[in-house]
Amino acid sequence: MLELQQVSLEIDGKSGVEILKDINLKFHEKKIYVVTGPNGGGKSSLAKIIMGVYNPTSGKILLDGQEITELNITERARRGIGYAFQSPPRFKGIKVKELLKMAASHNPDNVNICDLLYDVGLCAQDYLNRDVDASLSGGEMKRIEIATVLARNLKIAVFDEPEAGIDLWSFQKLAETFKNIHTKYDTTIVIISHQERIMELADEIILMSNGTISAQSERDTILAGILNNDACMCSTKCAKGVGQNAECVG
Numbered sequence: 620m621l622e623l624q625q626v627s628l629e630i631d632g633k634s635g636v637e638i639l640k641d642i643n644l645k646f647h648e649k650k651i652y653v654v655t656g657p658n659g660g661g662k663s664s665l666a667k668i669i670m671g672v673y674n675p676t677s678g679k680i681l682l683d684g685q686e687i688t689e690l691n692i693t694e695r696a697r698r699g700i701g702y703a704f705q706s707p708p709r710f711k712g713i714k715v716k717e718l719l720k721m722a723a724s725h726n727p728d729n730v731n732i733c734d735l736l737y738d739v740g741l742c743a744q745d746y747l748n749r750d751v752d753a754s755l756s757g758g759e760m761k762r763i764e765i766a767t768v769l770a771r772n773l774k775i776a777v778f779d780e781p782e783a784g785i786d787l788w789s790f791q792k793l794a795e796t797f798k799n800i801h802t803k804y805d806t807t808i809v810i811i812s813h814q815e816r817i818m819e820l821a822d823e824i825i826l827m828s829n830g831t832i833s834a835q836s837e838r839d840t841i842l843a844g845i846l847n848n849d850a851c852m853c854s855t856k857c858a859k860g861v862g863q864n865a866e867c868v869g
């Protein structure tokens with residue numbers, strides 16, 4: 620469905636330094652992918668490349684076989700690629716129901732905003748008329764943002780560290796929410812996360828380090844590698860399995 624072919628990225632101001640190097644990835648319909656790996660490994664940059672925030676320096680991006688490499692964020696959104704922020708934006712003077720109606724505006728007859736709230740674990744009666752402002756907790760805001768992503772009926776939705784800024788209790792609920800939407804919606808979900816609980820939701824886990832894919836496989840294989848102390852997450856193959864870093868050398 621979405622395919623990255625030999626995608627590389629150099630950022631202005633870091634000219635000559637590739638922050639993504641020769642990435643080859645295929646994302647299939649209705650699957651959950653979790654992208655994980657050490658800080659600075661390139662996960663958010665990969666998300667931004669998929670979204671169209673950045674265009675690759677070289678390589679190709681295909682959606683359903685059509686090249687979208689040069690399309691910007693708005694054009695990709697029109698084709699069904701969407702993004703949820705690390706810290707969701709809050710809007711002054713807008714109610715939850717208005718935000719969801721706006722998100723569903725291209726498809727108003729097929730989206731029931733009460734069902735959407737239910738799907739993300741919020742009671743419509745309690746939340747439809749709440750203001751989208753600081754009165755909502757981090758966990759509530761995150762759920763409402765996920766509801767807006769669902770309302771858009773996307774082909775592929777990218778969530779960058781959805782666990783950021785929410786407490787443990789809300790986090791458990793958030794993981795359940797992803798599980799529920801995976802069974803009910805066809806949207807392919809790409810989640811950037813460091814959390815084992817989120818990785819457990821994945822069909823496939825993608826490990827990134829030093830701007831490359833150091834491993835990609837079905838969940839249990841990769842999780843076993845990550846949870847094994849001997850495994851590391853760097854790009855160069857070594858005797859310890861997944862890769863090699865400073866601690867592995869020697």
Ligand SMILES: Nc1ncnc2c1ncn2[C@@H]1O[C@H](COP(=O)(O)OP(=O)(O)OP(=O)(O)O)[C@@H](O)[C@H]1O
Binds near residue numbers: 661
């Ligand atoms: N706009 C930019 N300008 C310069 N360097 C950048 C830019 N965006 C990312 N980088 C660099 O690219 C590398 C990868 O960053 P990225 O944010 O993709 O990593 P990450 O894996 O998401 O990290 P984290 O887990 O800390 O969020 C880092 O070294 C970062 O400093």
